[in-house]
Amino acid sequence: MPVKTYSAIAEIYTHMMRSIDYKEWADYIHQISKEIKKKKISVLELAGGTGAISKILQKKMNIVSTDLSLNMLKQNGDKSFPKVCCDMTCLPFKNKYDFIFSTFDSVNYLNTKEKFIRYLENASRCIDDGGLLAFDVSLENNSKKFEKYLNRRGKVNGITFRQRSLYNPATRIHYNHFELTLANGQKVEEIHKQKIYRFEEYFDFIDKSDFYVHKCYKAFTFKNADAETERAQFILKKKNVC
Ligand SMILES: C[S@@+](CC[C@H](N)C(=O)[O-])C[C@H]1O[C@@H](n2cnc3c(N)ncnc32)[C@H](O)[C@@H]1O
Missing domain, CATH: 3.40.50.150 (Vaccinia Virus protein VP39)
Structure with a gap:
């Protein structure tokens, strides 16, 4: 969700x-x-x-x-x-x-x-x-540098998370997609969009x-x-x- x-x-x-x-x-x-x-x-x-x-x-x-x-x-x-x-x-x-x-x-x-x-x-x-x-x-060089490091998974406070990071140079949007399984088992996702002017x-x-x-x-x-x-x-x- x-x-x-x-x-x-x-x-x-x-x-x-x-x-x-x-x-x-x-x-x-x-x-x-x-x-x-x-x-x-x-x-x-x-x-x-x-x-x-x-x-x-x-x-x-x-x-x-x-x-x-x-x-x-x-x-x-x-x-x-x-x-x-x-x-x-x-x-x-x-x-x-x-x-x-x-x-x-x-x-x-x-x-x-x-x-x-x-x-x-x-x-x-x-x-x-x-x-x-x-x-x-x-700026763009930051997006290019960190795109690969921000693909990660973990578990904290009973919450499991997966982060995927993608920079689109054509639209200059940097996406961070988070998938979380909350402590009660509910699955949620957040899509973050940042403009790289x-x-x-x-x-x-x-x-x-x-x-x-x-x-x-x-x-x-x-x-x-x-x-x-x-x-x-x-x-x-x-x-x-x-
Ligand atoms: C990367 S976090 C940085 C938080 C904090 N400044 C720090 O250094 O850890 C970005 C923050 O921007 C907030 N944010 C995004 N759009 C916003 C807006 N239009 N007005 C106020 N806060 C906003 C988010 O809720 C989030 O807390």
Whole structure:
């Protein structure tokens, strides 16, 4: 039975990502945010999933973590910061934040140009004039490299899973197909589709928005990215701010 993305796999997400160094990733995001010269900045995390990054950052920042999947948010038992279930293309916030960020190619789930532009419009409405918008994107070389590694099987918390990963260079869609047998024996499947935009396309989208590209690094570094980069870290600022 097909189910919504990040509904069933929420329970095994932490296990599947166990090799990811979230401490290092959170440190990198923290370094980026330091450009905002305020004592304790207000932060909005988009597509924060199970909150692996916000759990670390909340000690240094006033953070609100959000995600489209309630099941992903529910995995985050840390009650010391607020969590909101919402779509990053339709943000329900009235206040403005100093820093808005997302990690782990979450914006690649915005699989049309219109959705990506709506995301930028929503971020613009919720960010302070002097704020920063930071997100990383997975580029084609990342898809090509990881396609074969992400074919895997396992069992955790009584759930058996099989992941198959396929990148289609013609449509530039990266598919991840998950088949799960839940603890009660029910079989479910999730099909994840991520759009692998060309590096230059991001600059075109951003040109049409209220933002400009302040920095674009090879992720986890402070070296400039290019079209051959596997994961690029974008840092945007608002245009027309004195
Ligand atoms: C690869 S996971 C990354 C989660 C987390 N940022 C991390 O680093 O582990 C992608 C996340 O994006 C969320 N997501 C996908 N589309 C979204 C949207 N339109 N608005 C908000 N969250 C979204 C999913 O629910 C999922 O939790």
